Amino acid sequence: MAENLNFDTLNTPGAVFFIFGATGDLAKRKLFPAIYSLYREGKLSEDFAVIGVARRPRTQDEFRQDVYSSIQEFGRYRSDLNAEWDAFAQHFEYKSLDINDIDGFRELREQTEQLEAKYEIPGNRLFYLALAPELFGSVSFNLMKGGMLDGAGWNRLVIEKPFGYDLESAAKLNEEINQVFKEEEIYRIDHYLGKEMVQNIEVIRFANAFFEPLWNNKHIANVQITLSETVGVEERGGYYDHAGALRDMGQNHMLQMLTMIAMEPPSRLLPEDIRDEKVKVLRSLRPYASSEEVADHVVRAQYTKGSNGSKELPAYREEDKVNPESNTETYFAARLFVDNFRWAGVPFYIRTGKRLPVKTTEVVVEFKRMPGNVYLGQKHSLEPNLLVIRVNPMEGLYVKINAKKPGSESEIEPVAMDFCQSCLVGINSPEAYERLIHDAARGDHTYFTRWDEVATAWSFVDKIAQSWRDNQGPLENYPAGSWGPQQADALLEKDGFHWWPVNGQDEDKVIWTKS
Ligand code: BG6
Numbered sequence: 001m002a003e004n005l006n007f008d009t010l011n012t013p014g015a016v017f018f019i020f021g022a023t024g025d026l027a028k029r030k031l032f033p034a035i036y037s038l039y040r041e042g043k044l045s046e047d048f049a050v051i052g053v054a055r056r057p058r059t060q061d062e063f064r065q066d067v068y069s070s071i072q073e074f075g076r077y078r079s080d081l082n083a084e085w086d087a088f089a090q091h092f093e094y095k096s097l098d099i100n101d102i103d104g105f106r107e108l109r110e111q112t113e114q115l116e117a118k119y120e121i122p123g124n125r126l127f128y129l130a131l132a133p134e135l136f137g138s139v140s141f142n143l144m145k146g147g148m149l150d151g152a153g154w155n156r157l158v159i160e161k162p163f164g165y166d167l168e169s170a171a172k173l174n175e176e177i178n179q180v181f182k183e184e185e186i187y188r189i190d191h192y193l194g195k196e197m198v199q200n201i202e203v204i205r206f207a208n209a210f211f212e213p214l215w216n217n218k219h220i221a222n223v224q225i226t227l228s229e230t231v232g233v234e235e236r237g238g239y240y241d242h243a244g245a246l247r248d249m250g251q252n253h254m255l256q257m258l259t260m261i262a263m264e265p266p267s268r269l270l271p272e273d274i275r276d277e278k279v280k281v282l283r284s285l286r287p288y289a290s291s292e293e294v295a296d297h298v299v300r301a302q303y304t305k306g307s308n309g310s311k312e313l314p315a316y317r318e319e320d321k322v323n324p325e326s327n328t329e330t331y332f333a334a335r336l337f338v339d340n341f342r343w344a345g346v347p348f349y350i351r352t353g354k355r356l357p358v359k360t361t362e363v364v365v366e367f368k369r370m371p372g373n374v375y376l377g378q379k380h381s382l383e384p385n386l387l388v389i390r391v392n393p394m395e396g397l398y399v400k401i402n403a404k405k406p407g408s409e410s411e412i413e414p415v416a417m418d419f420c421q422s423c424l425v426g427i428n429s430p431e432a433y434e435r436l437i438h439d440a441a442r443g444d445h446t447y448f449t450r451w452d453e454v455a456t457a458w459s460f461v462d463k464i465a466q467s468w469r470d471n472q473g474p475l476e477n478y479p480a481g482s483w484g485p486q487q488a489d490a491l492l493e494k495d496g497f498h499w500w501p502v503n504g505q506d507e508d509k510v511i512w513t514k515s
Helices: 025-040 060-074 078-089 102-119 133-145 167-178 196-206 237-262 271-284 291-297 421-428 432-442 451-469 486-493
Strands: 015-020 048-054 092-096 125-129 155-159 186-188 220-228 298-304 331-337 347-353 360-367 386-392 396-404 412-420 475-479
Touching: 015 025, 015 102, 015 432, 025 048, 025 060, 025 078, 025 432, 048 060, 048 102, 060 078, 060 092, 092 102, 102 133, 125 133, 125 432, 133 155, 133 167, 155 432, 167 451, 186 432, 186 451, 196 237, 196 386, 196 396, 220 237, 237 271, 237 331, 237 347, 237 360, 237 451, 271 451, 291 298, 291 331, 291 451, 298 486, 331 486, 347 486, 396 421, 412 421
Parallel strands: 015 048, 015 125, 048 092, 125 155, 155 186, 220 347, 298 475
Antiparallel strands: 220 360, 298 331, 331 347, 360 386, 386 396, 396 412
């Protein structure tokens, strides 16, 4: 059926959007502003309604006021909100619900049917669970019991990470959800897949004659993915101390970006074909055979007291809700191999950490040095060509090439050919959540993770976690505000490489359009 679907031209059908966890942080910061942006851009059908669901009692007016404030604070189109507000607000209702109370779900069903009649919505229901994952199973079950899935249209379940703690718990969670929802009804969010530049990787690769022919181990020396954050664990110490950087960022965002870089061209640009290729990359990841190998390829570290230049920063162990003797990693770096014909022998280096000096997400593809360059190579130490994809917060890309230094007879210097997307689109680049909610409403699964992707990523990550649990490999330290432990540099040095400076780092001398 999906054979000829073109999602770009597919209209969003009328639907009721249920936001479970409507009084929470995600709804406030991301979901309500995203729904408003979609409405403002005409991407939502006129026949839509949103029901906010949470335990807390709230009148309809109070709830609408919450939605208003959230858009005022976080929305991209906050400036014209007042003009649009009355028409927009009437689509919003609230239901106070204890998620264990089936009668509450039955009342929700009545409320839904009334709204569907009022807006002539054809029974399509999208359930967004902005809730702790422990609740996904019981909410799904009660939706079914309460008759919420008996509408005349489709049902879709949108869920947030973390999807499990390891393969075993993820499989259990999946099984619970599968008792109610089929795989094709489930939309697992990895918000990195909603980011413009992550989606752009596919286009950059497959739409440009000068990248795809070189996209292999004959021409690429290594790939580096950095996801650095300046924040610590904020008020999420309880969750984070249990999860750590590997589970919080590695199992999902980092491996997902790696699959976008490494996947084969799909047979068609359709969701399942693309996801098939991504899962093949995950299956090709070389598993670490022993704890020694993990220690050799993966560095973990935790931040100690430090400073960001203007402010003293506490050690991780002093953060709120963190065990003062915690051995949780706030940083990890790893050297991975994708064992297939395209990538055999090319290391993929990934690193992420909290309390690093800059917030940035960047992918660097380092090309091999030109072989046998007797003419220029003898006189000059030529730098390798780089393709740098800037994902976040700056969006864009540049290609680093060697060129003659202007005015000099023979000097060669690296220069950048850049495309600064942020400079063109500015703050109006659509938020990841806008794209993802829009896609889920249209039934496009491309940028959601399928169960086999999640499971394969867990089985890779579990080996590392298991080895750490057995206390194999040291937990290094790095001062808050620094670039992480020296051991992460050593990972590349033994292959003759180094981390390229990322945007905002002092040594980043590359020309990058700033305005
Ligand atoms: C989340 C992690 O998934 O991604 C957070 O749980 C992290 O710990 C966040 O801060 C980073 O997302 P972004 O879009 O700000 O880079």
